[in-house]
Amino acid sequence: MRAALPRESPDRRLLLRHDIFWLLLFAALLTVVAAAQSGRVQTPPKPKPVKPPPPPLRLPAPSPVSSAPGAEPKTVNPDGEGGDTIRIASDLVTVVATIPTNSAIELPRLEQGDFEIYEDGVKQEIANFLRDSDQPINLVMLMDTSLSVAQKLDFEKKAMLRFLERILRPQDRAALFSVSTDVVVLQDFTSQISLLSQAAKQMHPSGATSLYDAIFLAADHLRPLNGRRVIVIVSDGSDTTSQKGLLAALDQAQQADAMIYALYTGNFGISQNLRDLAGERALETLTAETGGELLRPQATPGSQSAAVDDLSLNQLDRSFAGLAQQLRTQYILGFFSSNEKRDGSFRKLTVKSNHQGITPRTRRGYYAPRN
Numbered sequence: 001m002r003a004a005l006p007r008e009s010p011d012r013r014l015l016l017r018h019d020i021f022w023l024l025l026f027a028a029l030l031t032v033v034a035a036a037q038s039g040r041v042q043t044p045p046k047p048k049p050v051k052p053p054p055p056p057l058r059l060p061a062p063s064p065v066s067s068a069p070g071a072e073p074k075t076v077n078p079d080g081e082g083g084d085t086i087r088i089a090s091d092l093v094t095v096v097a098t099i100p101t102n103s104a105i106e107l108p109r110l111e112q113g114d115f116e117i118y119e120d121g122v123k124q125e126i127a128n129f130l131r132d133s134d135q136p137i138n139l140v141m142l143m144d145t146s147l148s149v150a151q152k153l154d155f156e157k158k159a160m161l162r163f164l165e166r167i168l169r170p171q172d173r174a175a176l177f178s179v180s181t182d183v184v185v186l187q188d189f190t191s192q193i194s195l196l197s198q199a200a201k202q203m204h205p206s207g208a209t210s211l212y213d214a215i216f217l218a219a220d221h222l223r224p225l226n227g228r229r230v231i232v233i234v235s236d237g238s239d240t241t242s243q244k245g246l247l248a249a250l251d252q253a254q255q256a257d258a259m260i261y262a263l264y265t266g267n268f269g270i271s272q273n274l275r276d277l278a279g280e281r282a283l284e285t286l287t288a289e290t291g292g293e294l295l296r297p298q299a300t301p302g303s304q305s306a307a308v309d310d311l312s313l314n315q316l317d318r319s320f321a322g323l324a325q326q327l328r329t330q331y332i333l334g335f336f337s338s339n340e341k342r343d344g345s346f347r348k349l350t351v352k353s354n355h356q357g358i359t360p361r362t363r364r365g366y367y368a369p370r371n
Contacts, residue, residue, distance in 0.1 A: 054202075056182030091369060092128065092334050093119075094257060096228055096291060097351050097360035099329045101322070108355060110331060115360070117335055118350040128334030135332055136171040136227035138189065140218040142211070143203060144235035144265070145178045150205035152265055152312070156234055157200045159316035163232075165193050167324045175221065176200065179214040181207035181241050189225075211235055212242035215249040215286065219256040229258040230327065233286075236266035237279025246282055253290050255367055261292040261326075263319055291363035293326070295319040331360075337368070344370030 095117060099107055112129035141160060145153060164174055173189035176199045187199035215231060222229040231253065239246075253260055262283040280294075287294045297315040333351065348365045 054184050054186060056184050091336055093337060093366055095333045095349060095351060095362050096259060097331045097333060097362050098291065098326050099358060099360060101325050101329055107329065114353055114355060115333055116352045117333060119337055119339065119347050122338060124335040124338060126333055126335055130332040132328055132330040137230055137327060138222055138225040138227055139174045139230045139232060140221060141174060141176050142179050142214045142218060142231060142233045144209060145203050145205055146180045146207055146209040147205050148236060148238060149265060153203060153205055155313040156265065156316065157203060159313055159320055160234060161197055161200060162317060163320035163324060164196055167327060168193065177214055177218060178203050179209060179211055181210060183210055183214045183217055208241040209238055210242045211239040212244045212246055212249040216244045216252045219252040219258050222258050223256040229256060231258050231260045233260065233262040234265060237264060237283040250286055250289055258290060259292045260286045260290045261323055262287050262294050263316065264294060264296045289364050291361055295323060342369045342371045344368055
């Protein structure tokens with residue numbers, strides 16, 4: 001038989017609850033005071049805002065009134081500073097002459113009288129003469145970031161930044177575009193390598209390739225700037241998603257008076273099937289017609305090993321070093337055409353030097369102004 005437990009009176013239970021309540025309240029107060037004294041009571045930190053990626057560039061809508069093909073645009077100095085400019089009149093035709101550096105002879109310092117300019121076979125009078133040191137470089141880097149170059153992108157970025165460090169002076173500016181399905185300005189014109197390096201970190205392989213759209217947009221980006229205008233392409237030349245075609249991109253570069261240089265990063269192998277011959281030929285056309293050059297570093301498919309990637313990086317470095325040397329051996333010539341027709345026609349250009357063994361490389365022609 002179980003013994004019955006004694007019952008607690010209602011007054012005793014009420015008193016016990018009252019004591020427990022005050023003990024809990026006192027303990028809670030002690031916790032708050034201690035936390036406040038130790039500085040642990042803080043406002044929760046606000047999350048850092050995530051910087052959105054740069055928006056892609058869009059091709060300009062066709063204008064109802066097109067500008068005159070070949071007419072020189074009004075000059076704009078992005079820093080608002082004064083300075084000499086080679087565009088002294090709307091009809092002045094400028095020609096950048098590059099002196100090849102692979103010649104066996106030592107390059108002399110050329111003067112205005114050492115050059116002759118011919119337009120459609122007719123000799124022209126040189127009205128303006130400047131050396132490379134007299135004119136700033138405005139350069140757009142077009143980096144192919146499509147999936148086709150995913151294994152090469154890391155060492156290509158390193159080589160590109162080394163080139164910019166080598167070439168940029170305080171008066172020069174470079175912009176960095178990534179080229180995949182969309183064309184994105186990762187960094188607008190600047191002379192600060194640190195900004196370009198930070199922008200390069202945003203490059204990641206994705207999508208297809210809109211190379212011709214990128215050239216079209218880069219030329220438009222360069223058009224209002226004073227000085228030499230240069231587009232440097234690092235790509236295998238393949239284009240799969242552009243709205244513009246090869247000829248439209250070339251035409252835009254010619255009207256902006258931009259030279260195009262390209263580093264071909266397609267595969268080099270025993271079989272021609274391993275190479276994108278169409279892309280390679282397109283780069284040949286773009287560079288030759290604008291006075292630039294197609295460089296073919298012996299790059300590998302990439303990411304085979306650290307040693308192979310280092311070899312590819314060295315090959316790219318050599319090509320970039322050669323390009324930097326070319327940009328430092330240029331002369332800027334200007335003339336007013338003896339053909340006064342403002343018909344918008346394409347006119348062939350030839351530049352000669354009276355120094356034996358020196359053949360200047362220039363763009364092959366320009367579009368005349370149109371009324």
